[in-house]
Amino acid sequence: MAYSHQLIEKKWQKFWEENRIFSVKNASTSSSNKKTFYALDMFPFPSGAGLHVGHPEGYTATDIICRKKRMEGYEVLHPMGWDAFGLPAENFAIKTGQHPEISTNANIENFTKQIKSLGFSYDWERELSTTDPDYYKWTQDLFLKFYEKGMLYEDEKLLNWCNSCKVVCANEEVEQGLHERCGNAVTKKSLKQWMFKITDYAERLLQDLEKPNVILLHGWEGTGKSNWFPEITDYLKKNGIDVYHPDFPNTNHPKYAEWKEFFQKEIQPKLQPNSIVVGHSLGCGFLQKYLSEENIKIGEIVFVAPTVGDCGVDEIKDFFTEEFNYEKIKNSADNIFIIAGGKDKYITSDEFKFLAKKLNAHFNFYENLGHFLENTSIEILEFFKKTVQSVLDWPEKIKAMQRNWIGKSEGLLFSSPLIFEYTKKRGTKSSCEGAHSGKINLSGSSRSSQIFSIVLNNIKEVKKKNMRTHISKIQKTFLINNQKIVFDGFALWEHWKRKNNYEKKYRKEFAATVIKSLSSLYYESEFIGYFSSKNSIYRIVFEYIEKDVKRIKTYYRVTDLSSLYQKNKNNLKIQTYSTHFEAFKADTFFVIAPDHPLLPKLIADVDNKNAIEKKCENILEKRAQLGFEEEKESDGIFTGRYIQDPVGNGKLPLWVASFALADYGTGIVKCSCHDERDFAFAKKYNIPLKAVLFPEDKEEAKKVKNLEYCYSDMKNGVLTEPSKFSGKKSGELREEIMQYVEKNNLAERQTNFRLRDWIFTRQRYWGEPIPLVFDENGKCYPLDSSELPLLLPKTDNYLPSSSGESPLAKITDWVQVKGYITKDETVKIITNSHQVPKGVEIQNFTRETSVMPNWAGSSWYYLRYMDSKNSNEAFSKEAENKWGPVDLYVGGAEHAVLHLLYARFWHKMLYDMGIVSTKEPFKKLVNQGLILSYAYQRKSGGLVPTDEIEEKDGKFFEISSKEPVEKITAKMSKSLKNVVNPDEIVEAFGADTLRMYEMFMGPFEQNKAWDTSAVEGMYKFLSRIHRYFTEKEISKTCPSPELIKLTHRTVKKVSKDIDEFKFNTAISQMMVWMNAFQKLDTVPQIAGGKFVRLLAPFAPHLAEELWQKFSPEDETISFKSWPTYDESLLVENNVKYAVQVNGKLRGDFEISKNATKEECIAKAKTIEKVMNNISMLGGEEKVRKEIFVPGKIVGFVVK
């Protein structure tokens, strides 16, 4: 019977689909403790080109794992969907005039057909598309949750702008400074964008790439082995997590001071930024007090049955103070959990609730549980299961790329006084005078009037209930690190009072609003508030600052504005950031970025101001145009200003330099000759240099004549400058110098990240509309959740507009809406007046017209799959608990940074809100290699299309010129005519062949070239299997013990290889099995049955077909148990020894596995060849050593 793959595959695909074989339910079944497994493929963008042979590679791998897991009894979630928003669909629409929705749906249909033809065991009932309103409703819903949390702000951003196409283009669309579509130069254009504060999570996104450790702190009369501690310790250790469970001293009569000393000595050094510290009972009390005293940063705190406040027990009184600094405790961890019971004998439920509220903790309360004194605790074990699932099992490569992208660096922040003689400008009032005339003054800022009006705008709204500040719009524009703001609160109050009807009761709100406005404006800057007298406003404002405004680093209470202003002016500090401060003694100049916000102010009074401005423009223009591959020569100009070096190098000049970046560090760099870039710059402009590091070799150092040698040797250099550090290696100095400068107030430690906030808006059509509206004053409101989904309006005009605005902006009747503000500060849109509840004010609103980037939909789709039909929420907690996190995530490495980072970011925000239960979304990540194709390359380097090549004697020639060409591997491309269409392969050889071949090509994670003749080889293998199983009768017994052993060996090897993603060797083992068995006249029942089940994950259609022969009563092989093997059968009775003389193979022999060393050596000596070799080397008496490796080697060392 011939192997008719087409019939077999169609038949089984139909069967699987009609019987919904691979659908899984969310509700727990009767066997509720069934293990679950969630395997996910990166969902594809359904492009018009259809499926590529690269797609099925990853899909096959997950399918093999899933099918095996099902046979092992797991409940398997294996979904598929479409990432269908995005530029390509829109560009296709622009080109063809066809609406993106139409082309997208057609592409999805085509992709579905193609993917289904490959026989993957997807649960198609959970299929989703990011473009489906039922899906993006929840994308918008999550967006609003993040907006509520304050994770979004609006900012002006410089974007790539193509003047010829009048369109904003993504970085990916810009090549060498030119727009890839039209070839014209790309410039920068400033546009307002919504920004996601991913930088708030930079540290955690970095830390959670590493394994956390866990510290367990016991309570009164407990030990590190009390209660459930051993159970949890074992569980965590088994999962590779380090656990410390110390015994506090004097546990029966605990003293806080003793415990503190112990903790500092034993535990403190083990704390990492992602440590999880767990306390039980008094262990929590200790931790509360300790954390409110010390500055510590850890990952999570878990309080189990914590003591709260003063327990009223005298013995442990010193563990409590009147009230802890809960703010400080809260800030020392990313998340705090409280696990407590309602039947606790020592602490009341109200006390737990009090603590949870104070610490803003996640509160896991169990009504029927007590003080957690038992030996086991399901609740705590459950908690740590989630911890274990949050430990990433990812390729080092991807983790490294993420670390790189986040780009953390630790260094020192130097504050240097600017030498800056203040000169009064002609004709203008001094700032002090201005203050008294009722205006806000911001020292040196030309934009004070703008800020003033914005603050006033906010204050106007104090009257309204539920006041919401709308300051984010201008936040970053005025964020100047080095600037101190002088703000006259009293003057503002007077001003406001005049303009509005004064009412005493608004005072508090007024104060709050002012401070809130300014604090978000001057986020992380130094803030100086000034109030003319100690009146009540003064008091209220500063109370407010002290309590609620954390972001302001420092503030001063000053009552005399003019003296403050003068002091501030003369002490303007320039801050510089350095990670290579070992050579700070060599610093001889400063550089500032040409686009630094402080620069205009610095050069305002300088003579050659115009020349400097021109130079800056020049540099910035060049920077915008240059692709990064081009040579970058540094360029700059002297600013005319000097800075007093805080670490004793005197008065140093400040230069504008092209290599300084405004948005890294502080935008101002302190430079020395020991940095290659600084060195080149100084040489170019003849800035004096001073070398302080020399090679360690003193003799060499003496020979050094020029500075070039010095800077190149900085890494191993020794500081020679006569100071307390001289004579030490720079590497060893880092910590010492850090401590020295900190102690002497010369600098402070600072961490910097390369990661920038995420621009979350696109001025495009084909994306999720953003559910925000603006009122007539430009204040932003979120839409009410009842307004979701906010549908993407239908239009034929989806071309980007010339203003850089979204195409949606042109749909006026969609953009301009009427609505009212709800109690929750959200906006409800009304289409007719009947809908309007009584007592609300109808206002005009304008919609946000940008759409989300296509990373939005892909940042959470894995969660929707868990509960894709849910119409009440994005996904239910139960579903997330059952399936999350994704156990296995497979896809290309091209998403190593953006998609995976964004998804992790969203997941972490959801975790903090208590919406998901794990810190990380994807437990194990595997990247498939690229599938390449052969291509032919001329000697000159040009590539020749495949159909213009002929082969002669294994060599390749170009037909037209007869020139020899070289066969290489390259990406598949239409122009090279080497694209392989999976449909054709399925048609000719079948899905099983395609699956098997792609798995057999080579290691899964490696790139590999497509070879169609090898595909035929795989087809032959499957045909051989088919022939063997269909043409030969089943026999009850297996004729040879060797073959039984082979079968068991094959089961073991294939099982292990699948788990390790070594599909190629699993298949080769099946080939070995087949080669041996096909020589038989029959199919031994047990061995054959095992083999077919091993084959099932790889070639499911064929396996189903063959299984019918073994077990005709079974409907499907999909849930038959995975074959087992008997380890004892794998041990051979006889083993083969290799015999070596001086490490070279000279023969072998077979002997019983129980043979002793002596027996083996004696046997080895009977081999003629061995003895010949020994006598050639001098005979048996020269044998110095006999080597015996049991089961493997007998060796003789002859000398």
Place this chain on the structure above:
RNA sequence: GCCGAGAUGGCGAAAUUGGUAGACGCGCGAGACUCAAAAUCUCGUUUCCUUCGGGAAGUGUGGGUUCGAUUCCCACUCUCGGCACCA
């Protein structure tokens, strides 16, 4: 420049507590079946030397440790991927 991965026959590749290098497949060669071809099956296939017994070399290059190294250590070359004026 920085970070990461890798280099083994004509080709894809296998081989881990250091122990017989090249499993399995492709390709190629020989043979069987056939009038013939295809398909199928059998045998061979790292290179060089050979008196046909066998011998020598061999896992990017050069060193080292070891009785023994694809595997461990040091230095280097090349290839691929990512980042890049990041102080």
